Amino acid sequence: MSFDRLAAVYSYMEYLVFGKDLERCRFRYLDALSDSRSILILGEGDGRFLNRLLRHNEHARVDCVDNSPAMVRKAQALISTSGDALNLRVKFHRISIDKFNFEPNYYDAVVTHFFLDCFSGDQLSRLISNIGTSANDSCRWLVSDFHYPNSGFTRIRAKIWIWFLYAFFYYAANLENRILVTAHPYIAQSGFQLMDRSHYSMGMLQSSLWQRLPDCGAVEDLGAQV
Ligand SMILES: C[S@@+](CC[C@H](N)C(=O)[O-])C[C@H]1O[C@@H](n2cnc3c(N)ncnc32)[C@H](O)[C@@H]1O
Numbered sequence: 001m002s003f004d005r006l007a008a009v010y011s012y013m014e015y016l017v018f019g020k021d022l023e024r025c026r027f028r029y030l031d032a033l034s035d036s037r038s039i040l041i042l043g044e045g046d047g048r049f050l051n052r053l054l055r056h057n058e059h060a061r062v063d064c065v066d067n068s069p070a071m072v073r074k075a076q077a078l079i080s081t082s083g084d085a086l087n088l089r090v091k092f093h094r095i096s097i098d099k100f101n102f103e104p105n106y107y108d109a110v111v112t113h114f115f116l117d118c119f120s121g122d123q124l125s126r127l128i129s130n131i132g133t134s135a136n137d138s139c140r141w142l143v144s145d146f147h148y149p150n151s152g153f154t155r156i157r158a159k160i161w162i163w164f165l166y167a168f169f170y171y172a173a174n175l176e177n178r179i180l181v182t183a184h185p186y187i188a189q190s191g192f193q194l195m196d197r198s199h200y201s202m203g204m205l206q207s208s209l210w211q212r213l214p215d216c217g218a219v220e221d222l223g224a225q226v
Pocket of ligand 1: 003004026042043044045046065067068097112114115
């Protein structure tokens with residue numbers, strides 16, 4: 001899978017199809033990371049979230065993982081426009097997530113915007129377990145993903161749109177995963193609690209804020225958090 005071919009046009013395509021709704025998802029819970037010091041961003045893409053985060057939080061150090069060289073170049077170029085100051089706080093890892101060394105108990109925030117929906121259930125299970133190991137005891141996690149509303153017209157609309165998007169990314173980015181697997185049960189299982197969530201685009205887009213709390217073990221009733 002590679003998003004290289006899409007990097008140059010990714011933001012334009014997004015605005016054309018969704019207007020500013022994906023941006024609303026990404027930035028919805030940005031304030032929750034105001035005090036975070038070590039942040040892990042997985043599948044950052046073209047750097048728009050990273051750029052906003054670094055300006056919002058002037059102390060955070062960020063590890064940014066993305067396996068697309070073109071996406072990483074775009075992100076680097078975006079934050080370089082402000083000189084060295086922002087660059088010095090970011091380490092880019094241009095590798096697949098399978099190769100990333102998840103340091104145990106290290107990060108106090110994790111960000112996955114429209115990234116987890118690239119993976120199958122088995123892949124998600126492994127990935128989220130690794131993220132859970134690397135998260136510290138009070139870690140926060142910002143997640144944006146696609147979502148099926150529970151019923152009615154909005155569900156049918158979301159089904160059609162999401163089918164179309166997976167077909168598009170299959171051809172344009174060789175995305176192997178063809179179905180949307182909700183990551184929320186896996187996140188809950190790795191010891192995070194859902195603190196808040198917001199929906200956009202008639203419920204098809206979802207932004208959520210998760211946190212590890214002192215008494216938050218693995219959650220048994222996963223259905224309650226999906
Ligand atoms: C759908 S895009 C999302 C980009 C951005 N986070 C956003 O909010 O739009 C997925 C991103 O994850 C990266 N990616 C996909 N699979 C990956 C993997 N296995 N390892 C690292 N990065 C990956 C892609 O290069 C791409 O930049």
